[in-house]
Amino acid sequence: MRPRLTPLNADAPHLLAVMLLTGLAGTALRLLSDPGETLPTLLLTGLYLSLPLLAAAGLTVSQPRRGVCWGAGLGAALAAAYCNYVLMDPQYNQDANIGLGLYLLGGFVLVLGPAALLGGALGYLFGPQEQSEPATSYLPLWPWLKPLGLPVLGAVAAAGVDYARTAALTGLALADLLIGAAFLAGSALLYGLLLSLLPLLWLRGLAARTGQPRHPLAAFWGICAGLALGGVLVRAWPSMLAWPLAALLPLLGGVLGWQTARPTR
Structure with a gap:
């Protein structure tokens, strides 16, 4: 049996944009609530906190079933927005930014992963059932x-x-x-x-x-x-x-x- 990788879902560009904007919304709400924050700080922090979501996106946008793809992507994005908003609150983000650091190091597995699984399961049960078309030609995987x-x-x-x-x-x-x-x-x-x-x-x-x-x-x-x-x-x-x-x-x-x-x- 030839090994292969599932191609990107046809909705991948739109889903990726929605995921990034949703994750950035949590960061923007937290930073904009502090009038002392500047636009460069907002942009740099938003890019910094998008890493776990980008890591999770690679697993969600490759799902062939459309409902699973969108459900997993939105689940991870909503979890990322919540984490970005809460972990940047000075009330929770204390002790040398330990909470934020742990999220950046392993949040894509410990937090966004379960959220994507839950969203994907809901998308499988209630979402669209269309699937992406497989690749038309075979490419060796090893290269x-x-x-x-x-x-x-x-x-x-x-x-x-x-x-x-x-x-x-x-x-x-x-x-x-x-x-x-x-x-x-x-x-x-x-x-x-x-x-x-x-x-x-x-x-x-x-x-x-x-x-x-x-x-x-x-x-x-x-x-x-x-x-x-x-x-x-x-x-x-x-x-x-x-x-x-x-x-x-x-x-x-x-x-x-x-x-x-x-x-x-």
Whole structure:
């Protein structure tokens, strides 16, 4: 049996836009309730808090059944909006932003995942039953899995950078430092793989429809390289400005990969 990945649902662009806007609504309501917040702060914080939702989006927009796709996506988006609103409240977000940090590290699994499952179940029971059309041509899966090694290497490098910085600034025992580095590497790895799932499904579907995989595959290599470099950047440069730069790196890598792909002879 040939291994394959389910292509993106036909409603994926609309659902992704709705999910992001819903998640940003929670952030906007919290920040706008404080008159001291500025528009740059709103934009940077919104981008920062969209990471768990983007990670969950890769799993929701690939559901072939339309009702499941929308139910899971809206469930994750509503949960993200609620978390963004509550966790940014000074009443709950205390003790060095521990609650917000835990949500950013694992919220896409512990919070958004169950919400997506519940929404998907409701969509399966009560939503539309139409399904996406399968890809018209078969593409080998292995060439599309090899670029995922770059986010793996990036997660290890990010953990190494964080370990070196923490060891230099604190007097923690070696065992505690290694446990923290392993936890960070695991979280960064999950983020890298989940964030790469959305472009993987889209670019592989594009290659299957056109029968020309060279440029989409090269773009996916660039996106994975950008994700790996972005993960290292945010650990090496602990600044809010690092996050928008890290978000631009996969986009830049994808464009460069597409443009530099050698034409098919």
